Amino acid sequence: METIKHRYSKQRETILQVVRSTVEHPTVDWIYTETRKDIPNISLGTIYRNLSQLVASGQLLKLKDEAMVRYDGNTGHHDHFRCFRCGKWFDVQILDQKSIEAFNQKHQFEIRSVNLELEGVCEDCLKT
Numbered sequence: 001m002e003t004i005k006h007r008y009s010k011q012r013e014t015i016l017q018v019v020r021s022t023v024e025h026p027t028v029d030w031i032y033t034e035t036r037k038d039i040p041n042i043s044l045g046t047i048y049r050n051l052s053q054l055v056a057s058g059q060l061l062k063l064k065d066e067a068m069v070r071y072d073g074n075t076g077h078h079d080h081f082r083c084f085r086c087g088k089w090f091d092v093q094i095l096d097q098k099s100i101e102a103f104n105q106k107h108q109f110e111i112r113s114v115n116l117e118l119e120g121v122c123e124d125c126l127k128t
Protein backbone atom coordinates (compact mmCIF):
# COMPACT_ATOMS: atom_id res chain seq x y z
CA MET A 1 0.00 0.00 0.00
CA GLU A 2 1.30 3.41 -0.91
CA THR A 3 1.38 5.77 2.05
CA ILE A 4 0.78 9.51 1.67
CA LYS A 5 4.29 10.22 2.90
CA HIS A 6 5.70 7.94 0.25
CA ARG A 7 3.71 9.70 -2.44
CA TYR A 8 5.00 13.10 -1.30
CA SER A 9 8.62 12.04 -1.38
CA LYS A 10 8.15 10.51 -4.82
CA GLN A 11 6.80 13.86 -6.08
CA ARG A 12 9.72 15.71 -4.58
CA GLU A 13 12.22 13.26 -6.05
CA THR A 14 10.62 13.61 -9.51
CA ILE A 15 10.73 17.42 -9.35
CA LEU A 16 14.36 17.33 -8.24
CA GLN A 17 15.26 15.04 -11.14
CA VAL A 18 13.39 17.31 -13.59
CA VAL A 19 15.37 20.37 -12.48
CA ARG A 20 18.65 18.43 -12.48
CA SER A 21 17.95 17.08 -15.96
CA THR A 22 18.67 20.46 -17.55
CA VAL A 23 21.43 23.06 -17.36
CA GLU A 24 19.00 25.78 -18.40
CA HIS A 25 17.97 27.00 -14.93
CA PRO A 26 14.27 26.35 -15.59
CA THR A 27 11.29 28.44 -14.56
CA VAL A 28 8.35 27.06 -12.56
CA ASP A 29 6.25 26.80 -15.73
CA TRP A 30 8.84 24.62 -17.42
CA ILE A 31 9.23 22.44 -14.32
CA TYR A 32 5.44 22.08 -14.10
CA THR A 33 5.14 20.99 -17.74
CA GLU A 34 8.00 18.49 -17.46
CA THR A 35 6.86 17.03 -14.13
CA ARG A 36 3.36 16.42 -15.51
CA LYS A 37 4.82 14.02 -18.07
CA ASP A 38 5.56 11.74 -15.08
CA ILE A 39 2.83 12.79 -12.67
CA PRO A 40 -0.06 14.06 -14.83
CA ASN A 41 -2.32 15.13 -11.95
CA ILE A 42 0.23 17.13 -9.93
CA SER A 43 -0.90 20.68 -9.13
CA LEU A 44 1.07 23.89 -9.54
CA GLY A 45 0.71 24.48 -5.78
CA THR A 46 2.39 21.13 -5.09
CA ILE A 47 5.21 22.07 -7.44
CA TYR A 48 5.76 25.37 -5.62
CA ARG A 49 5.65 23.70 -2.20
CA ASN A 50 8.16 21.03 -3.16
CA LEU A 51 10.47 23.55 -4.83
CA SER A 52 10.65 25.65 -1.67
CA GLN A 53 11.37 22.55 0.41
CA LEU A 54 14.13 21.53 -2.00
CA VAL A 55 15.62 25.03 -1.82
CA ALA A 56 15.35 25.08 1.99
CA SER A 57 17.18 21.75 2.24
CA GLY A 58 19.93 22.96 -0.09
CA GLN A 59 19.18 20.54 -2.93
CA LEU A 60 18.32 23.30 -5.37
CA LEU A 61 19.28 26.93 -5.76
CA LYS A 62 16.76 29.66 -6.43
CA LEU A 63 17.81 32.47 -8.76
CA LYS A 64 16.00 35.70 -9.53
CA ASP A 65 16.18 38.21 -12.29
CA GLU A 66 13.78 41.10 -12.93
CA ALA A 67 11.47 38.91 -14.95
CA MET A 68 11.20 35.61 -13.11
CA VAL A 69 12.39 33.07 -10.62
CA ARG A 70 14.52 30.19 -11.84
CA TYR A 71 15.78 27.03 -10.21
CA ASP A 72 19.24 25.52 -10.40
CA GLY A 73 20.04 21.84 -9.90
CA ASN A 74 23.75 22.60 -9.72
CA THR A 75 24.41 23.41 -6.06
CA GLY A 76 28.19 23.25 -6.34
CA HIS A 77 30.16 26.48 -6.52
CA HIS A 78 29.67 28.29 -9.81
CA ASP A 79 28.91 31.69 -11.29
CA HIS A 80 26.25 32.70 -13.77
CA PHE A 81 26.15 34.30 -17.17
CA ARG A 82 22.76 35.60 -18.28
CA CYS A 83 21.86 36.35 -21.88
CA PHE A 84 20.09 39.66 -22.56
CA ARG A 85 18.37 38.33 -25.65
CA CYS A 86 17.03 34.88 -24.77
CA GLY A 87 17.10 35.27 -20.99
CA LYS A 88 18.88 31.94 -20.44
CA TRP A 89 21.28 31.45 -17.55
CA PHE A 90 24.51 29.55 -18.05
CA ASP A 91 26.86 28.08 -15.47
CA VAL A 92 30.35 29.52 -15.69
CA GLN A 93 33.44 29.65 -13.54
CA ILE A 94 35.19 33.00 -13.77
CA LEU A 95 37.68 32.82 -10.95
CA ASP A 96 39.77 29.73 -10.44
CA GLN A 97 41.62 29.00 -7.22
CA LYS A 98 44.82 30.46 -8.63
CA SER A 99 43.35 33.85 -9.48
CA ILE A 100 41.62 34.01 -6.08
CA GLU A 101 44.95 33.42 -4.36
CA ALA A 102 46.63 36.01 -6.57
CA PHE A 103 43.90 38.50 -5.74
CA ASN A 104 44.24 37.81 -1.99
CA GLN A 105 47.97 38.36 -2.12
CA LYS A 106 47.72 41.54 -4.14
CA HIS A 107 45.09 43.15 -1.91
CA GLN A 108 45.78 41.47 1.41
CA PHE A 109 42.19 40.28 1.45
CA GLU A 110 40.74 36.89 2.02
CA ILE A 111 37.97 35.98 -0.39
CA ARG A 112 35.63 33.49 1.25
CA SER A 113 32.96 33.16 -1.38
CA VAL A 114 32.43 34.21 -4.96
CA ASN A 115 29.06 34.69 -6.56
CA LEU A 116 29.28 36.53 -9.84
CA GLU A 117 26.47 37.34 -12.20
CA LEU A 118 27.59 38.26 -15.67
CA GLU A 119 25.38 39.55 -18.45
CA GLY A 120 25.83 39.57 -22.20
CA VAL A 121 24.79 37.75 -25.35
CA CYS A 122 25.11 33.96 -25.59
CA GLU A 123 26.67 31.94 -28.39
CA ASP A 124 23.33 31.02 -30.00
CA CYS A 125 22.02 34.60 -29.95
CA LEU A 126 25.26 35.96 -31.39
CA LYS A 127 24.73 33.74 -34.45
CA THR A 128 21.26 35.06 -35.24
Ligand SMILES: [Zn+2]
Nearest residue numbers: 083086122125
Ligand atom coordinates in the same frame (compact mmCIF):
# COMPACT_ATOMS: atom_id res chain seq x y z
ZN1 LIG B 1 20.91 33.98 -25.72
Ligand SMILES: [Zn+2]
Nearest residue numbers: 072074090091
Ligand atom coordinates in the same frame (compact mmCIF):
# COMPACT_ATOMS: atom_id res chain seq x y z
ZN1 LIG C 1 23.72 27.62 -12.16
